[in-house]
Amino acid sequence: MNGRRVRLAVLAPLTVSSLAWGAVTFSAPTAAAASPSCSVTSTDNPNNLQVSGRDFRPNKSVAVESANGSEGSVKADATGRFSLTVTGASGTVSAQQIGGPVVGCGTAAEGEQKNAREQFREGFRQGFATVRENCDKRERQRGFARVDENFERGFNAGADAAARRFC
The missing domain is CATH 1.10.10 (Arc Repressor Mutant, subunit A)
Structure with missing residues (x-):
């Protein structure tokens, strides 16, 4: 019995410390997601602008607005990217997902x-x-x-x- 107590005395702290180490390892914070961004470019049609974005939440709708008001919405793909052609946009163009920040894409003139x-x-x-x-x-x-x-x-x-x- 004396040998058994020695083994328990040696193994118990190792077991407890390995469980604690595992909890620390698995609870480490994950890397922060990149903040969404977007840009505007003009198209062959002078009335249209191409609005493109990246790092949005995947498979969620993105609303695009300009100074004229709502320009439309598009669903971000599985990688968080989207592209939308808008007609008659003016002023500053922005994009936003529900619950997310408003992201400035640029102005029609910049595009x-x-x-x-x-x-x-x-x-x-x-x-x-x-x-x-x-x-x-x-x-x-x-x-x-x-x-x-x-x-x-x-x-x-x-x-x-x-x-x-x-x-």
Whole structure:
């Protein structure tokens, strides 16, 4: 019996401490969720804006509003992202899930400016690549769609930069 008491005296504290350690390990706080964010960009139709968001609660509705009032709602996907085209939005655009914070997405004017920068960058990239490939070819490929003026300016600037560097 004396040996049994020694074993219990040694094993009991180890058992209790391992249970306590397990409770501490499992009760550790989880990482904080990222705060939701959204942005606006213009579309080919000057009356429409594309509102995109991320880090919202997955599979829950998101209400989108502008200075005109309610613009619509959309369900966030399984990753917490959404995209919604709104018509006639003006002023500041925001998004909110029920019980969540109101997230400012930007203004209609910022969306138009952002799209202009993107068009210029894409035009620059294509113009630069075209002239780099062939110094004699400075024409962009013509399609049926009307070309954005920012894209055209970017294409010409990219073609000029490539001509100075490679031709």
